[in-house]
Amino acid sequence: MSEMVHALAPNALAAKIEKGNLPFKKLSELEPLSGILGQERAVEAIQFGVAMHRPGYNIFVMGGAGTGRSSYVTSYLKSEAKRKKTPSEWVYVNNFKDTHVPKAIEFQPGQAKVFEQDIRTLIDGLMGTFPAAFEHPNYQQQKSAIDRAFNDQYEAAINLVERHASKIGVAMFRDASSVSFAPMRDGKALEEADFATLTDDERDAFQAGVSELEGMLNDELLSLPTWKRISYEQLRELNLNTVKESLDPLMAPLFEKYADQEIMIQFLNEMREDLDKVIIDQFVDDKTSDNRDESSRRTMYEEMYLPNVAVTHTSDGGQPVIYEPHPTYRNLFGQVEYSSDQGMLVTSYRLIRSGSLHAANGGYLILDAEKLLTDHYLWEALKRALKSKALKIEHPYADMGLMSTTTLSPEDLPLQVKVVLIGSREIYYLLQDADPDFQEMFRVLVDFDDSLKRDTETELAFARLLKDRVAKEGYADVTDAGVARLIEYSSRLAEHQKEMAAKIGDVFELLGEADFNRDLAKDDVITDVHVQRALAAKKHRTGRVAEKIIEEIVDGTILLESDGKAIGNINGLTVMQIGDSSFGAPARISTTVYPGGKGIVDIERESNLGQSIHSKGVLILSGYLGHRYAQEFPLDISASIAMEQSYGYVDGDSASTAELCCLLSALINVPLRQDLAITGSLNQYGQVQAIGGVNEKIEGFFNVCHARGLTGTQGVIIPKSNVINLMLNDDVIEAVEAGQFHIYAVEKADEALHLLTGLEPGELDANGKYPEGTISARILKRLEEISKLGEEEENADKDKAVEESKKADNGKENAGTKKG
Numbered sequence: 001m002s003e004m005v006h007a008l009a010p011n012a013l014a015a016k017i018e019k020g021n022l023p024f025k026k027l028s029e030l031e032p033l034s035g036i037l038g039q040e041r042a043v044e045a046i047q048f049g050v051a052m053h054r055p056g057y058n059i060f061v062m063g064g065a066g067t068g069r070s071s072y073v074t075s076y077l078k079s080e081a082k083r084k085k086t087p088s089e090w091v092y093v094n095n096f097k098d099t100h101v102p103k104a105i106e107f108q109p110g111q112a113k114v115f116e117q118d119i120r121t122l123i124d125g126l127m128g129t130f131p132a133a134f135e136h137p138n139y140q141q142q143k144s145a146i147d148r149a150f151n152d153q154y155e156a157a158i159n160l161v162e163r164h165a166s167k168i169g170v171a172m173f174r175d176a177s178s179v180s181f182a183p184m185r186d187g188k189a190l191e192e193a194d195f196a197t198l199t200d201d202e203r204d205a206f207q208a209g210v211s212e213l214e215g216m217l218n219d220e221l222l223s224l225p226t227w228k229r230i231s232y233e234q235l236r237e238l239n240l241n242t243v244k245e246s247l248d249p250l251m252a253p254l255f256e257k258y259a260d261q262e263i264m265i266q267f268l269n270e271m272r273e274d275l276d277k278v279i280i281d282q283f284v285d286d287k288t289s290d291n292r293d294e295s296s297r298r299t300m301y302e303e304m305y306l307p308n309v310a311v312t313h314t315s316d317g318g319q320p321v322i323y324e325p326h327p328t329y330r331n332l333f334g335q336v337e338y339s340s341d342q343g344m345l346v347t348s349y350r351l352i353r354s355g356s357l358h359a360a361n362g363g364y365l366i367l368d369a370e371k372l373l374t375d376h377y378l379w380e381a382l383k384r385a386l387k388s389k390a391l392k393i394e395h396p397y398a399d400m401g402l403m404s405t406t407t408l409s410p411e412d413l414p415l416q417v418k419v420v421l422i423g424s425r426e427i428y429y430l431l432q433d434a435d436p437d438f439q440e441m442f443r444v445l446v447d448f449d450d451s452l453k454r455d456t457e458t459e460l461a462f463a464r465l466l467k468d469r470v471a472k473e474g475y476a477d478v479t480d481a482g483v484a485r486l487i488e489y490s491s492r493l494a495e496h497q498k499e500m501a502a503k504i505g506d507v508f509e510l511l512g513e514a515d516f517n518r519d520l521a522k523d524d525v526i527t528d529v530h531v532q533r534a535l536a537a538k539k540h541r542t543g544r545v546a547e548k549i550i551e552e553i554v555d556g557t558i559l560l561e562s563d564g565k566a567i568g569n570i571n572g573l574t575v576m577q578i579g580d581s582s583f584g585a586p587a588r589i590s591t592t593v594y595p596g597g598k599g600i601v602d603i604e605r606e607s608n609l610g611q612s613i614h615s616k617g618v619l620i621l622s623g624y625l626g627h628r629y630a631q632e633f634p635l636d637i638s639a640s641i642a643m644e645q646s647y648g649y650v651d652g653d654s655a656s657t658a659e660l661c662c663l664l665s666a667l668i669n670v671p672l673r674q675d676l677a678i679t680g681s682l683n684q685y686g687q688v689q690a691i692g693g694v695n696e697k698i699e700g701f702f703n704v705c706h707a708r709g710l711t712g713t714q715g716v717i718i719p720k721s722n723v724i725n726l727m728l729n730d731d732v733i734e735a736v737e738a739g740q741f742h743i744y745a746v747e748k749a750d751e752a753l754h755l756l757t758g759l760e761p762g763e764l765d766a767n768g769k770y771p772e773g774t775i776s777a778r779i780l781k782r783l784e785e786i787s788k789l790g791e792e793e794e795n796a797d798k799d800k801a802v803e804e805s806k807k808a809d810n811g812k813e814n815a816g817t818k819k820g
Helices: 040-051 069-081 112-129 137-167 200-220 224-257 262-285 294-305 329-333 356-360 376-388 425-434 436-441 456-473 480-494 504-521 528-541 544-554 612-629 656-668 694-708 720-725 730-737 749-757 775-819
Strands: 059-062 089-093 103-107 170-174 179-185 308-311 321-324 339-341 344-346 364-368 418-423 444-447 451-453 499-501 569-578 581-595 599-602 637-643 676-678 715-719 742-746
Touching (some): 040 444, 059 069, 069 321, 069 364, 103 112, 103 262, 112 224, 112 294, 137 170, 137 200, 179 200, 262 294, 308 356, 356 364, 456 480, 456 504, 480 499, 480 504, 504 528, 544 569, 544 581, 544 694, 569 656, 569 694, 581 656, 612 656, 612 775, 656 676, 694 715, 694 730, 715 720, 715 749
Parallel strands (some): 059 418, 569 676, 676 715
Antiparallel strands (some): 089 103, 569 581, 581 637
């Protein structure tokens, strides 16, 4: 006789905190804990990753969302970064020799903005100096002297010709651009009508005089280009000297301030050369300069000389810690923008926009791995930048021929950054398998555990963490009973009596909802009552589908019995996941058995609804039956197993123990109790193994029984290895305490059969036989009968074949006789 399995005691159904066991009455008595709860392995790893400065030691933070991974890593990086040297700042400036390749200049922290202000001061000086320098009397006098010298030479030559013309009786007329001649009589130029009255000799004499004068004019003005060149050179020298004399006082402070920076002196010299040309072009050679207002001139100076500050830091700010929430190519690497000028796209170094890598250069860049990997090109570009240690701004798809507009190629910046990727375990292992560069570049794994050990020390630390949250969010104080209920809820999330969920975000969410309930009730502190109300409200908000299923079971739409007995039917326990909520949904499993050689047919698999793990569980049944009952004769049965009224995909092997009990019930026609539901994974030796979602499964069947009315005999059968996972709701525990509901924990399938049938499973005696009347003896007898039926059918088939063969032979003999 096997020992009867007894129902679990109420105190085994959840790890409750007894009143007074917490060393405080309210959270206000505790010091807050800011940081991370537990996670010693992860803390050690992040410390190592930050301290290791060799190439390739970037960090991947792995764990579930809500475990505090992001907030802790960010907080730790900022605390460490504050103590380290602030990195350099960078500005982009105009490359006066090649405007398509802007230069990058490095500055000490805090100096980039100072340099920008220095250039603004210079621009202010330019605005005040020009065009005033060209309007100064001294400049105007020198310019007039140069113009006068040229004009005097010109006038002297013209006057000489004019005097000679007067001597030979020819009048000379001149205007701004030409010289003309006319005949004279009595000291007066003749009109055209009078010229017609002249004799031929007089006309010939006039033409000869004009020819002489033109030759003389040409000889006298032969040096005019030389006079113009000399005048131009003198005027150019005057302009350059004027610009130099005006610019030297403006530029001298800059040359003096940056005298020890070679690249700055080079830039200032190039800018000075460009200013010489620009100022002369704008105020001397540009005829339209009078129309250029002061605002447009300032804009021109700023667009040509004002630096484009890409990265700035406070001098005592330490290393930057940058989180990029939307990692696109432009947000990470920066971009070159364009503006429209008369319908054309134009750009300049002033339209270079820096990205997160610029801001994080010299420090830390935090990225969400899942978001980053949505763009394969972006992932490859980031790897290239980290390998080359160079930050390059380019159009992301230029090398694919998708960018035709002329753009800039800013000078690359040296890149020194530690990238911190935050992602799930699935993404981490996917990158390890799919990308050979990943392991080489992200050598530090920070693994955040999904659960924490629950002990007195952890519970107190958890309470202090709640205190920190209460202070930050402005919640009311929380009593020890309220904290105890939150701790129990955390263990429920972890599905373990000796552990707590590391996903602290869900607990914080419940705390906020409890404070909301407290506020509605006008209470001063948060108690376990408010926490329980918040849980009940959350369950109600997400429980529509679960309630609908119970209603359909109660009204008979879904067939499921919760009392009586039935052959080949059993109540299995399943869990349904919809969105962020999960709930237990009991389901009827049915089995039919008949002679034949098809074996065990999984209807779910045959209809393409059974997933691989569920199919594996069904196949294990054949292994168990063969090992235990088919040692002396073949297992010659056909059986069909189905989860009734299931129209979606079924996965998991938690129903395999229920399916075995149901199969054996149908095989030997022994009824099973319908007031019990069962869950558990079976191995080939009949041991019942742990499953997931045990709390939801128990509560799902309990809710059905409660809706129909508890009889006092109802209950569930679970694997004994799942007892440590029990964190049941109070209504289930209260029903167990009242003897209205029972929870049994089994180690073997025989124990489950005992509970379901009331019959002894049976154990082999000294002769290798099972006692008469036991379940095992009945099974062997029935299998032997089915096997013999198979043998009889096989022998009958053989006899029939032999008989038909004899008839065929006799037919051939008769045919031969007649022929003879």
